[in-house]
Amino acid sequence: MNNSPFVLQPASVRSVMVRVLAALLPGVAAYVHFFGASILIQLGLASATALGTEALVLFLRRKPVWLFVSDGSALVTAWLIALTFPPIGPWWLIVVGTAFAIVIVKHLYGGLGQNPFNPAMAAFCLMIVAYPLLMSQWPAGAADFATQMRLIFGNRELDGLTMATPLDALRTALHGNARTTVEAVTGSGPVFGYLGGKGWEWIALGYLAGGLWLLQQRLITWHLPTAFLAGLGLCAGLAHLANPGLYASPLFHLFSGGTLLGAFFIVTDPVSGATTPRGKLIFGAAIGLLTWVIRTFGAYPDGIAFAVMLMNIGVPLIDMYTQPPVFGHKIRNKGKGGHP
Amino acid sequence: MIAAILVMALGAVVLGAALGYAAVRFRVEGDPLVEKIDAILPQTQCGQCGFPGCKPYATAIAKGEAEINQCPPGGEEGIRKLADLLGREAKPLSAEHGVEKPKSVAVIDENLCIGCTLCIQACPVDAIVGAAKQMHTVVDSLCTGCELCLPPCPVDCIAMVPIAETVETWKWRYPVIPIKPRQKVA
Amino acid sequence: MLRRLFAFNGGVKPPTHKSSSTRAAIATLPLPPELVIPLHQSIGGTPRPLVRAGQHVLKGQLIGAADGNISAAIHASTSGRVVAVEARVMAHASGLSTLCVVIAPDGEDAWVECRPVPWRSLPGDQVRDLLRDAGIVGLGGAVFPSHLKLKPGPGSRGSSKGGLRHLVINGAECEPFITCDDMQMREQANAILAGATIMGELLGAEEILVGIEDNKPEAVAAMQAASGRLGERGGRIQIVAVPTRYPAGGAKQLIRVLTGIEVPHGERSTDYGVQCFNTGTVFAIHEALEKGRPLLSRIVTVAGNVERPGNYEVLFGTPMDYVVARAGPKPDTDRFIMGGPMMGYAMPSRQVPVVKATNCILVGSPALFPPPAPEMPCIRCGECAKACPADLQPFEMYWHSRAKSFGKAQEYHLFDCIECGCCTYVCPSHIPLVDYFRFAKSEIWAREREKDSADAARDRYEFRQHREEREKEERAARLAAKAAATKARIGIDPSAGGADTDDQALIAAAIRRTQSATTDLPPAGESGT
Numbered sequence A: 001m002n003n004s005p006f007v008l009q010p011a012s013v014r015s016v017m018v019r020v021l022a023a024l025l026p027g028v029a030a031y032v033h034f035f036g037a038s039i040l041i042q043l044g045l046a047s048a049t050a051l052g053t054e055a056l057v058l059f060l061r062r063k064p065v066w067l068f069v070s071d072g073s074a075l076v077t078a079w080l081i082a083l084t085f086p087p088i089g090p091w092w093l094i095v096v097g098t099a100f101a102i103v104i105v106k107h108l109y110g111g112l113g114q115n116p117f118n119p120a121m122a123a124f125c126l127m128i129v130a131y132p133l134l135m136s137q138w139p140a141g142a143a144d145f146a147t148q149m150r151l152i153f154g155n156r157e158l159d160g161l162t163m164a165t166p167l168d169a170l171r172t173a174l175h176g177n178a179r180t181t182v183e184a185v186t187g188s189g190p191v192f193g194y195l196g197g198k199g200w201e202w203i204a205l206g207y208l209a210g211g212l213w214l215l216q217q218r219l220i221t222w223h224l225p226t227a228f229l230a231g232l233g234l235c236a237g238l239a240h241l242a243n244p245g246l247y248a249s250p251l252f253h254l255f256s257g258g259t260l261l262g263a264f265f266i267v268t269d270p271v272s273g274a275t276t277p278r279g280k281l282i283f284g285a286a287i288g289l290l291t292w293v294i295r296t297f298g299a300y301p302d303g304i305a306f307a308v309m310l311m312n313i314g315v316p317l318i319d320m321y322t323q324p325p326v327f328g329h330k331i332r333n334k335g336k337g338g339h340p
Numbered sequence B: 001m002i003a004a005i006l007v008m009a010l011g012a013v014v015l016g017a018a019l020g021y022a023a024v025r026f027r028v029e030g031d032p033l034v035e036k037i038d039a040i041l042p043q044t045q046c047g048q049c050g051f052p053g054c055k056p057y058a059t060a061i062a063k064g065e066a067e068i069n070q071c072p073p074g075g076e077e078g079i080r081k082l083a084d085l086l087g088r089e090a091k092p093l094s095a096e097h098g099v100e101k102p103k104s105v106a107v108i109d110e111n112l113c114i115g116c117t118l119c120i121q122a123c124p125v126d127a128i129v130g131a132a133k134q135m136h137t138v139v140d141s142l143c144t145g146c147e148l149c150l151p152p153c154p155v156d157c158i159a160m161v162p163i164a165e166t167v168e169t170w171k172w173r174y175p176v177i178p179i180k181p182r183q184k185v186a
Numbered sequence C: 001m002l003r004r005l006f007a008f009n010g011g012v013k014p015p016t017h018k019s020s021s022t023r024a025a026i027a028t029l030p031l032p033p034e035l036v037i038p039l040h041q042s043i044g045g046t047p048r049p050l051v052r053a054g055q056h057v058l059k060g061q062l063i064g065a066a067d068g069n070i071s072a073a074i075h076a077s078t079s080g081r082v083v084a085v086e087a088r089v090m091a092h093a094s095g096l097s098t099l100c101v102v103i104a105p106d107g108e109d110a111w112v113e114c115r116p117v118p119w120r121s122l123p124g125d126q127v128r129d130l131l132r133d134a135g136i137v138g139l140g141g142a143v144f145p146s147h148l149k150l151k152p153g154p155g156s157r158g159s160s161k162g163g164l165r166h167l168v169i170n171g172a173e174c175e176p177f178i179t180c181d182d183m184q185m186r187e188q189a190n191a192i193l194a195g196a197t198i199m200g201e202l203l204g205a206e207e208i209l210v211g212i213e214d215n216k217p218e219a220v221a222a223m224q225a226a227s228g229r230l231g232e233r234g235g236r237i238q239i240v241a242v243p244t245r246y247p248a249g250g251a252k253q254l255i256r257v258l259t260g261i262e263v264p265h266g267e268r269s270t271d272y273g274v275q276c277f278n279t280g281t282v283f284a285i286h287e288a289l290e291k292g293r294p295l296l297s298r299i300v301t302v303a304g305n306v307e308r309p310g311n312y313e314v315l316f317g318t319p320m321d322y323v324v325a326r327a328g329p330k331p332d333t334d335r336f337i338m339g340g341p342m343m344g345y346a347m348p349s350r351q352v353p354v355v356k357a358t359n360c361i362l363v364g365s366p367a368l369f370p371p372p373a374p375e376m377p378c379i380r381c382g383e384c385a386k387a388c389p390a391d392l393q394p395f396e397m398y399w400h401s402r403a404k405s406f407g408k409a410q411e412y413h414l415f416d417c418i419e420c421g422c423c424t425y426v427c428p429s430h431i432p433l434v435d436y437f438r439f440a441k442s443e444i445w446a447r448e449r450e451k452d453s454a455d456a457a458r459d460r461y462e463f464r465q466h467r468e469e470r471e472k473e474e475r476a477a478r479l480a481a482k483a484a485a486t487k488a489r490i491g492i493d494p495s496a497g498g499a500d501t502d503d504q505a506l507i508a509a510a511i512r513r514t515q516s517a518t519t520d521l522p523p524a525g526e527s528g529t
């Protein structure tokens, strides 16, 4: 027989995870619209791998398999991996990445709730370091389904089908030629749209919609997305003001790459992130700053994954130094003047 | 070259002086390790560890002459704390020194007691009151449960009684984790 | 009468389930066949029994005298014969037994003589002693002896007088199902406010704030009407409806809502110029001072898995199943809970007596309070921290309590936790967080007790060793002196004497020595204390 409280709110890890998955759907829909159905294949591959490896590891660890497989946390990891990996990568790329995320990053550290690193981001980092080329081949547009299937499962004759992401294109162009300017690059290439990349900006808007719904559902708090977007936007904005020719505008940064996906779905991962309100602000802003630095000066197309991993290391420290004041121990307390 | 050596030497001297000063300034009185170990030991003074009291055992542990698993009244919990303090591996209680028992107090059967004072002399914490040829009683709030008074009693009138839990000393149990070891794969 | 209210962080809004038990007026029960009155019914020392089996007692007669100042007296709840003074299972989560006075009622319900207390003309200390001997304790559930809370503080800053700035009367009653304070405020508003006025005078309070959750409009109206009737004398009283949010009825939370003052854990609220009493307690104080009647009964809500939920005036010592029988328990009843669903305790038996802490007997069934889903690992979602009214980080405390690193748990302010259960209520991983906190707290207390007794044992042992050392030295000195004297008396010149006589003398000395050693031995134990 249990102890009080005898009544509980009808909440569960599963319902949390299912709602996170639901919030990803608008972004996924836009993805399919602009780049074809291959993302669905990748989502399926990632999901199957995640559930399979999760079940296997749970079985080996002698944990209740069904209880944990059905909690949905593996699916969230899988979907985030699928949405951050190139949709026309070979099938084993995402399978290996997902398996790594679940087996090594999640379960080797103790399973649900214990992993110090964000599994999806760790998988991204691993794969981009191991296969930089494969991880940089993004679709040029919505190729027909058969071609995409061939790219994923069969021979990879890529001519004309892939191109770099807008972020990547911009960075390569700027690095390669000292005289080009942001304006010249973004104005010319076929990948660039109104705000960020062509198509990508709509997907980003989809994520934004899902993220706002998560906020409304009180599954995430405003701290992390705001701090992250502000950190990134501020850095990009200052640099852009200083030298518009060399640094892309903050709007471009906010709507390119994984920024909005990151802001609402990755940075907000509770397990590996900071938990105190002030800690969340620091954590988010620092990721924003690091993301901009890596995007602008680093060698990789996007910086969110590395920024998140770096800041994951600092979480215990951030949490320790940002503990909120406890009831009755606040300075603003009346009664005793200046009671600590 | 010479200047470099001089600078190095000067640095060494300054650092040495600082360290020496710190050693004098912040010296800890006594042997803090023995005190720390002694603070963990239960102070039953029963001698089951093979030493004539908790402090001698603490000293022996500090010197590395005794294992940390020789104190039955301290039990697993005590061993764990000692292991934490000393950075050693925790190990199970050594069987030759005894087993962990529920905490008890000695009770003298007042009808049998002949007032021989032998138990009074044996009790390490003066928990037994009484005088020659008069009935003796154990003050149970003082008794550590060391059992040292049992052997000397010529009429075997002392018994160890486990301390009953009261509402004041009752403890909430560790919450049971209701996850079953392994369910069938669905 | 609009007053600025302050919010506390956190809190939850569980379904209240209050309407069903407020339909009927407070009912009284016929005398039960047997009353089992535990002597230990409040925080502090267990009262000493004053009666023996076979003795006849009157209603209101003192049967347990307060043990020290932190304690409250116990009285016979009706007249009758003491059947036994023995250990019976207590209304406590532990299921342990304590000493109880068992009374067989004689049906007369004959009172001892009760005289009103001229409290206005008595010194404060005497009034407080009278309240202690009337057995008045906090009836909100914490059963802290009330007389201890009636000491005016050292005078609060910003106050012209030496008294209290705010006296808070707690009628918030935030726990689901419980309606005893609600019903009492509806039916006995005058007496409650009269009691509040008395306490206001005892404490020298500048204002009296009655906080009632706004889901009890009838109680608010009744109290407002009563305060209107007080006219001039009621000027200092304000009836304030506070937003309904559990645990708004926690003393610290209500004080915060009404005054904005946060009283930290472990400090006296009088130091902050505020004090808080439950409405039931205020009523009991009024009875004790104006009528001279000790605390013998209280209003108990019976709710949950019963046909006719309601409130009853119950004598202390009445077995719970006797009370519940009136309300018609449904057949699938599986437990009685004392208190509400958020902070109550499952009772070890259905026969345990109603005591001063019993504000509610919540009848449970598997359907009403299903067993929680399996505990999952913490996902650090922070829901618990958002819900915690004490602004704690429950998941951090959980982490350390679970690992039994109690020191760490204390660093995260474990002892500021009021065990309200909000964190467990919201946790999506179904972690019984409060259970871990209760466990950690009682472990820490046990360790402190152990540490204290180990320290005491060490001191006594060292003292004894010291004493033995000293005695040995003294004895050696004494023996040396004696030996010298003996030798001198039998007139042996140590340098010239034969070997034989020398030996004889030494033997004689040894015999004397053993004799003296036994008789000289001090009565051990006495010198040790």
Ligand code: SF4
Pocket: B105, B106, B122, B123, B124, B125, B126, B127, B128, B138, B142, B143, B144, B145, B146, B147, B148, B149, B150
């Ligand atoms: S009374 Fe006996 S068991 Fe208790 S402390 Fe003294 S010698 Fe040990």
Ligand code: SF4
Pocket: C377, C378, C379, C380, C381, C382, C383, C384, C385, C394, C395, C398, C423, C426, C427, C428, C429, C430, C431, C433
């Ligand atoms: S609510 Fe539960 S899962 Fe969430 S942080 Fe608190 S303890 Fe962990």
Ligand code: SF4
Pocket: C384, C387, C388, C389, C390, C391, C392, C394, C416, C417, C418, C419, C420, C421, C422, C423, C424, C433, C434, C437
């Ligand atoms: S039980 Fe304690 S930790 Fe949990 S919400 Fe209440 S005060 Fe906070």
